[in-house]
Structure formats: structure tokens, C-alpha cells
Amino acid sequence: MNLLDQMYTTDGAMHGKHVLTWMDYTQSEISQLLAQAQHLKENPYTQSLKGKNLAMIFEKSSTRTRVSFEVGMVQMGGHALYLNTNDIQIGRGETIADTARVLSGYVDAIMFRTTSHSKLKELADNASVPVINGLCDVYHPCQALADIFTIFELKGRLSGVKVVYIGDGNNVAHSLMILAAMTGMEMVICAPEGYHPQAEIMDKAIELAERHSGSVRLENDPKKAVVDADVIYTDVWTSMGQEEESEKRLQDFRGYQVDEDLLNSAKSNASFLHCLPAHRGEEVTGGVIDGTHSAVFQQAENRMHVQKAILQAVIGWK
Numbered sequence: 001m002n003l004l005d006q007m008y009t010t011d012g013a014m015h016g017k018h019v020l021t022w023m024d025y026t027q028s029e030i031s032q033l034l035a036q037a038q039h040l041k042e043n044p045y046t047q048s049l050k051g052k053n054l055a056m057i058f059e060k061s062s063t064r065t066r067v068s069f070e071v072g073m074v075q076m077g078g079h080a081l082y083l084n085t086n087d088i089q090i091g092r093g094e095t096i097a098d099t100a101r102v103l104s105g106y107v108d109a110i111m112f113r114t115t116s117h118s119k120l121k122e123l124a125d126n127a128s129v130p131v132i133n134g135l136c137d138v139y140h141p142c143q144a145l146a147d148i149f150t151i152f153e154l155k156g157r158l159s160g161v162k163v164v165y166i167g168d169g170n171n172v173a174h175s176l177m178i179l180a181a182m183t184g185m186e187m188v189i190c191a192p193e194g195y196h197p198q199a200e201i202m203d204k205a206i207e208l209a210e211r212h213s214g215s216v217r218l219e220n221d222p223k224k225a226v227v228d229a230d231v232i233y234t235d236v237w238t239s240m241g242q243e244e245e246s247e248k249r250l251q252d253f254r255g256y257q258v259d260e261d262l263l264n265s266a267k268s269n270a271s272f273l274h275c276l277p278a279h280r281g282e283e284v285t286g287g288v289i290d291g292t293h294s295a296v297f298q299q300a301e302n303r304m305h306v307q308k309a310i311l312q313a314v315i316g317w318k
Helices: 027-042 064-075 096-104 117-126 141-155 171-182 199-211 243-252 260-264 296-315
Strands: 053-058 079-084 109-113 131-135 162-166 186-190 215-219 231-234 271-274
Touching (some): 027 141, 027 171, 027 296, 064 109, 064 131, 064 296, 096 109, 096 117, 109 117, 109 296, 131 296, 141 171, 141 231, 141 271, 171 186, 171 199, 171 215, 199 215
Parallel strands (some): 053 079, 162 186, 186 215
């Protein structure tokens, strides 16, 4: 099956829509975004966003988010502006609401990489252009869309694929399990007590999975979790802003490292994914992330392709 069989449409249904969490989107809209991402990966250079401008506000440092959005806009004939909160007035006391209104008069969309979902929501509530979540403390939707696009490339399907996420039930886990549920995957979150995903989001993901013939469940034992896994996914145990918790987290996540032994407990053709950056020797061994099962750099590249599809959909394209 080719993703383009989903027949990406240009009916404008997503035009002007914010991308804060995929719970605001339908399965059909996700399929359309994936189809367009595949098309753009095969045909990267267009003039579809010629004359369009994207403002990128960063409260947190970034490699993949900044470069993928910026290069993606250039490849579509548009322009991206990097705005660090230390360099604009929002960092000197101007309200988020005022910043949203000002930027809406200059640009066609705003990408915000922030420490707080409440800040993201305030920006979106006051902007008259689409706001895209480049990462917040609750969700990471662009990463998750790249994840399932990569899984489709690797496995040729989404429905019925077993994905095991091992590690902190964080923003990456939240967005991934939402999309896994919406696309009929079997999603297992494997985390120690105290690091499970937020209960409200977990409940919503389970509800979505039941609606779309998938499943979402918790498992505390990594060895049990990875049996028959098609994909094993992990993330750093200590994210930006949690550095003071590092020693405690290293202790709490003992036994949750993705190593060669754990990988061998999954399917023989299981793939390994990681949203990067990785801490080799902590959540994953060098042998796994640099081994033949790893698709982490394919996954990282796909951030750009799915984000281009998102930008076309919400800005509107020629």
C-alpha cells in the first residue's frame, strides 16, 4: 500500500487550524498529512508556500525542530524567522497575548517551542494565524507524526503494528500513543511507577484505540513488553529542565535500558526508534542505536517532511 492511496485533498479543511495536539484532528486528516509527507519526500522542492512566512519562537534550544522547519519552508519557497525569547520582547515582559497579535500581522503561521502547554494555548487563543506546537511539556505532535510516518515506511502498514515505548511517559509518549491509537496500532508504554503517562491522556488514548481497532496499555516489565514487538522506541530519561532530577532518574530507570538483549526479545526484524538527542549508555546502548535495527536518522529526517505537510495544510498552498 502506498500512502498516496489515501488521496491527499486540497479541500482546505485544515486551513487556519492550530496544531497543538492530535486529539484535535481526525483519522482522515492524519492520513492526508502522511500522504502529503510522502509526496513531499519524493518531490521536495516546490513553490507551494512562495511568499509565506513562518515565525519560530524558541524557549528551548533545538537542533531538529529549528533546522527541519527552516529548511522545509525554504524548500517550499517560503521563509522562516528564528526568534529566541532572549531576543524578542516576550522575554522582557511583553505578554504572550500581545506577542500573538503582533506576529499575526506579520507572518502566516507561528511555531512555538515552549516550556508550558498553557503558554502555547494562550498564544493560540490570541493569534489569528495557525500556531504549531514545536514541543511543550505535555505534547510533541510533530515528532509523533514523523514517528508513525517512519513506522509506515519500515513496516508498510500502521494497523496492527506493535510499538513498545520504554522510558519516561513524557510529551513524546503522549503524542505517540494518541497517533498510535488513531491509526489502529498496538501501543505498549513501559515505564516504572511514578513515570507513567498522564492518566487523562492515557484514558483518551485508550478510548481512541477502541474506536480504531487498536490498543494502548501499560506494562512495567520491559522483557514482557517487547515480546512480538515490531518497533521499540525510547527517549532520554532526563529531559531539558529536569537536570536536577538526573541522579534520581538514573536510579529509577535501572533495568529500562534498551540493549541488545532486550532487542533480541522482540521480533527478529524489530526496528529501533529514538526521537534524539540520545544519551548512549543510559536509555540505549551504542550497539543498538548504531546497529542494523536502528532507523533513528531516517526518523529524524522525516521530521522535515511531515512538518512541510503540516505547514501546507494549515497555511494553505498553491
